[in-house]
Amino acid sequence: MKHTRIAALAAVGVAATLSLTACGNGDSGTDSSAKSAGSGASSSSSSSSKGGAQAESGPGSGDAQAGDGTSGSGQDTKAQTVNGATKTGAKVTFCRTKDLAIDAVNAAPDETSGRINITMVNRGSTTCSATGFAGVDIKDADNTSSPIARGHAQPRVTTLKPGDAAVFDLAYTIDGSGDSLTSPTKIVVTPPNETHSVTLDWPEAAGAIKGAYTDVEVYPTHTTK
Structure with a gap:
């Protein structure tokens, strides 16, 4: 009987350990997913920011420069x-x-x-x-x-x-x-x-x-x- 009780307690201990390990793995998976999602959002935001900077420095932003030419007859004026x-x-x-x-x-x-x-x-x-x-x-x-x-x-x-x-x-x-x-x-x-x-x-x-x-x-x- 004594050996039976010891075996039963050992079995309960193993089950508890397995249960805690499973819970730990679940938490770890959640943290990993969150980090991955956060990393993805950060990357997307960074990419958008770079794209915006390129748009500002591209041809579309040259309107002010386009007016720096001179007219066919008036060579001494700018942006007129x-x-x-x-x-x-x-x-x-x-x-x-x-x-x-x-x-x-x-x-x-x-x-x-x-x-x-x-x-x-x-x-x-x-x-x-x-x-x-x-x-x-x-x-x-x-x-x-x-x-x-x-x-x-x-x-x-x-x-x-x-x-x-x-x-x-x-x-x-x-x-x-x-x-x-x-x-x-x-x-x-x-x-x-x-x-x-x-x-x-x-x-x-x-x-x-x-x-x-x-x-x-x-x-x-x-x-x-």
Whole structure:
């Protein structure tokens, strides 16, 4: 009987040990799964974070840089007009002659520096670009016409909203001798990037041109604001 009780107690002890071992393995499995899941989430989060950083540094983030170009005519400006587009991306077409009110006035600052200011007002219903050099010919009293050369100046971006004005000028030296070889009567103006012209009267108050028409220069447009 004594041996039987000892054997029974031993059997109970073995069973208890096996039961504790099984419980321990179950806990271990749970911890392992949790750690594995946590590791997976961490890896996924890290991957997403890297992907986001790449997206920010990729081509899609270069919008600010894309505006660093210059316009076809205005080489001294940045982020203003690129291939006819404003920095906001809106397309702007060149001003049409038919939409411009154009006139010429004498604007000589003194008795030796001749200057004719030619103003172009946007009478159209949309914003347009008058950037660049206008084409200018001066007609003489003898019915000859002379093209005017460009002055040494960089064009400035000149965007006109309806009602806005752009100005460019003709510059020359005034002949005070009374023996000028020119007798200008008309100015033929072709706005920048246009083919249609308008003919204006030479301002009566303008001083005589010293030399020839080749000594007159036309300068690029700019806004009056």
